[in-house]
Amino acid sequence: ETDADDPDCPESLIVVSNRQPYRHEYEDGDGDERSIAVDEPAGGLTAGLDPVVREASGTWIAWGDGEADFAVTDENDCVAVPPGEDAYTLQRIDLSEEAVDSYYYGFSNQVLWPLCHEFPDLIENGDTWSNDFEWYHTVNERFADAVATHATAESVVWIQDYHFGLAPRLIRRQIPETATIAHFWHIPWPTPETFAECPAGEDVLAGLLGNDLLGFHVDRYARLFMECVEQYLDGAVVDRDRWIVDYEDGTTHLTTDAMGVDADTYDRAARQDTDVDAVLAELGVSPDVTLGLGVDRLDYSKGIPERLAALERFFERNPDRRGEFTFLQKATPSRTGIPAYQRLGELVRSEVTRINSRFGTDDWQPIVYTEEYVSQENLCALYRRADAMLISPLLDGMNLVAQEFVASSVDEDGVLLLSEQTGAHERLGDDAVTIDPTDTDGVAAALETALEMPADERRRRMRTLREDVFEADLEAWMDSQFAAIARLHGSRESTDEQ
Numbered sequence: 467e468t469d470a471d472d473p474d475c476p477e478s479l480i481v482v483s484n485r486q487p488y489r490h491e492y493e494d495g496d497g498d499e500r501s502i503a504v505d506e507p508a509g510g511l512t513a514g515l516d517p518v519v520r521e522a523s524g525t526w527i528a529w530g531d532g533e534a535d536f537a538v539t540d541e542n543d544c545v546a547v548p549p550g551e552d553a554y555t556l557q558r559i560d561l562s563e564e565a566v567d568s569y570y571y572g573f574s575n576q577v578l579w580p581l582c583h584e585f586p587d588l589i590e591n592g593d594t595w596s597n598d599f600e601w602y603h604t605v606n607e608r609f610a611d612a613v614a615t616h617a618t619a620e621s622v623v624w625i626q627d628y629h630f631g632l633a634p635r636l637i638r639r640q641i642p643e644t645a646t647i648a649h650f651w652h653i654p655w656p657t658p659e660t661f662a663e664c665p666a667g668e669d670v671l672a673g674l675l676g677n678d679l680l681g682f683h684v685d686r687y688a689r690l691f692m693e694c695v696e697q698y699l700d701g702a703v704v705d706r707d708r709w710i711v712d713y714e715d716g717t718t719h720l721t722t723d724a725m726g727v728d729a730d731t732y733d734r735a736a737r738q739d740t741d742v743d744a745v746l747a748e749l750g751v752s753p754d755v756t757l758g759l760g761v762d763r764l765d766y767s768k769g770i771p772e773r774l775a776a777l778e779r780f781f782e783r784n785p786d787r788r789g790e791f792t793f794l795q796k797a798t799p800s801r802t803g804i805p806a807y808q809r810l811g812e813l814v815r816s817e818v819t820r821i822n823s824r825f826g827t828d829d830w831q832p833i834v835y836t837e838e839y840v841s842q843e844n845l846c847a848l849y850r851r852a853d854a855m856l857i858s859p860l861l862d863g864m865n866l867v868a869q870e871f872v873a874s875s876v877d878e879d880g881v882l883l884l885s886e887q888t889g890a891h892e893r894l895g896d897d898a899v900t901i902d903p904t905d906t907d908g909v910a911a912a913l914e915t916a917l918e919m920p921a922d923e924r925r926r927r928m929r930t931l932r933e934d935v936f937e938a939d940l941e942a943w944m945d946s947q948f949a950a951i952a953r954l955h956g957s958r959e960s961t962d963e964q
């Protein structure tokens with residue numbers, strides 16, 4: 467809940483993100499007979515930001531990716547949302563298939579995503595990236611133009627994520643000097659050695675230094691960003707003590723703020739009297755097993771094959787757990803137009819089948835794998851029911867699932883196994899069981915430790931984890947971002963008055 471009177475909530479707010487908060491979809495029917503339904507923001511950042519933009523009566527600019535989206539927009543591609551309340555303006559940027567292929571599937575997700583997650587081998591080759599970069603530039607320019615049509619001297623522009631590495635500088639050229647541009651980079655920042663592999667790396671650094679404020683989840687990413695600027699951007703002056711970079715005629719302040727989840731909502735959802743045994747039965751899991759749980763987007767950064775290898779090792783080492791322990795892996799297909807994601811999906815499915823045929827029996831499977839949609843209520847019931855939550859990314863900017871699990875663990879008896887390579891580990895590492903996701907034996911042993919942990923120790927750890935997750939929740943993250951923005955915004959306005 468965000469208070470309109472909150473002094474730090476900007477009065478003129480323009481949010482820029484790739485995904486839109488409301489999507490209009492055609493329902494069954496033919497031609498003009500078709501009715502249009504609206505998806506609500508599903509969770510995470512879009513759901514969290516929506517009330518803030520409402521209170522500010524602001525503007526949200528996003529890619530309009532639904533077929534029906536443009537059936538409802540005016541000639542400027544704007545629509546008032548939420549439906550019926552008309553609290554703010556959503557401007558949808560209509561992108562051609564070619565633009566989406568190159569900007570979203572190309573430069574965003576086959577250059578910047580693998581680069582920032584330290585998978586340089588998955589960066590697309592030189593024949594394709596330059597065309598994709600041109601489209602990335604074109605799309606960033608279209609978003610910047612859209613921002614410029616809404617911006618006033620008092621505006622705060624708040625950009626989300628790696629889809630907009632060039633936009634800040636493009637926006638700065640077009641909006642009043644007193645308006646403030648802030649950006650949050652939700653994924654890791656790579657080491658200078660890896661960043662050397664970034665095609666057009668200098669342009670991306672220069673683009674990001676069009677921001678007044680640039681936020682990361684943890685200190686390490688901000689430090690690596692400063693190192694990359696020092697090494698690769700001529701003319702930039704980095705003040706490593708004050709976390710400030712001067713470049714051309716602007717100054718960028720760096721901050722770190724670990725994003726949280728809406729903990730109360732997960733807590734409440736987990737306390738509903740959902741019949742979790744029925745949810746498990748639907749998925750083919752017997753209600754009385756000891757339950758391990760994994761919930762991820764099907765992404766190579768999440769370490770799912772490594773997790774499966776550790777589970778195989780666990781069942782080798784613990785024959786008595788066969789028939790007694792089941793690992794439920796919920797995976798959501800993602801970016802399926804990209805070969806690396808298709809290969810990952812095939813590998814994960816075939817490994818699950820292989821491990822299940824090795825250990826499974828007529829009435830028990832060691833790993834139950836599903837790509838079906840799970841409602842938030844059922845997801846929270848599963849988090850609550852899980853005895854061990856296994857989170858094993860090879861690298862992850864934050865990992866919200868870890869925090870959602872903690873917020874949903876209302877009985878305080880589940881154990882969180884958490885990769886040391888996640889932003890979440892910086893906050894939760896002390897009371898989670900830390901794992902190195904590439905150490906197959908180590909993860910198998912950590913799972914044994916988790917399942918054998920005495921109840922009082924589980925409770926003690928989970929209580930501390932819950933204190934952290936409730937205190938540093940999504941609202942606290944937004945308050946802290948807006949406080950940093952307000953400080954800069956105030957100083958820009960007062961400089962202008964002098």
Ligand code: ADP
Pocket residue numbers: 509510761762763796797798838839840841842845864865866867868870
């Ligand atoms: P990423 O942003 O890389 O996908 P996070 O863990 O930070 O990773 O956030 C993932 C979000 O997607 C969480 O809010 C999580 O609840 C949601 N999610 C992932 N898988 C599912 C699923 N199968 N069903 C419902 N929500 C899911």
Ligand code: F6P
Pocket residue numbers: 485627652653763800801
């Ligand atoms: O965490 C990075 C991120 O791009 C989020 O912004 C997004 O919600 C999530 O991954 C899912 O990815 P996509 O928007 O490409 O489906």
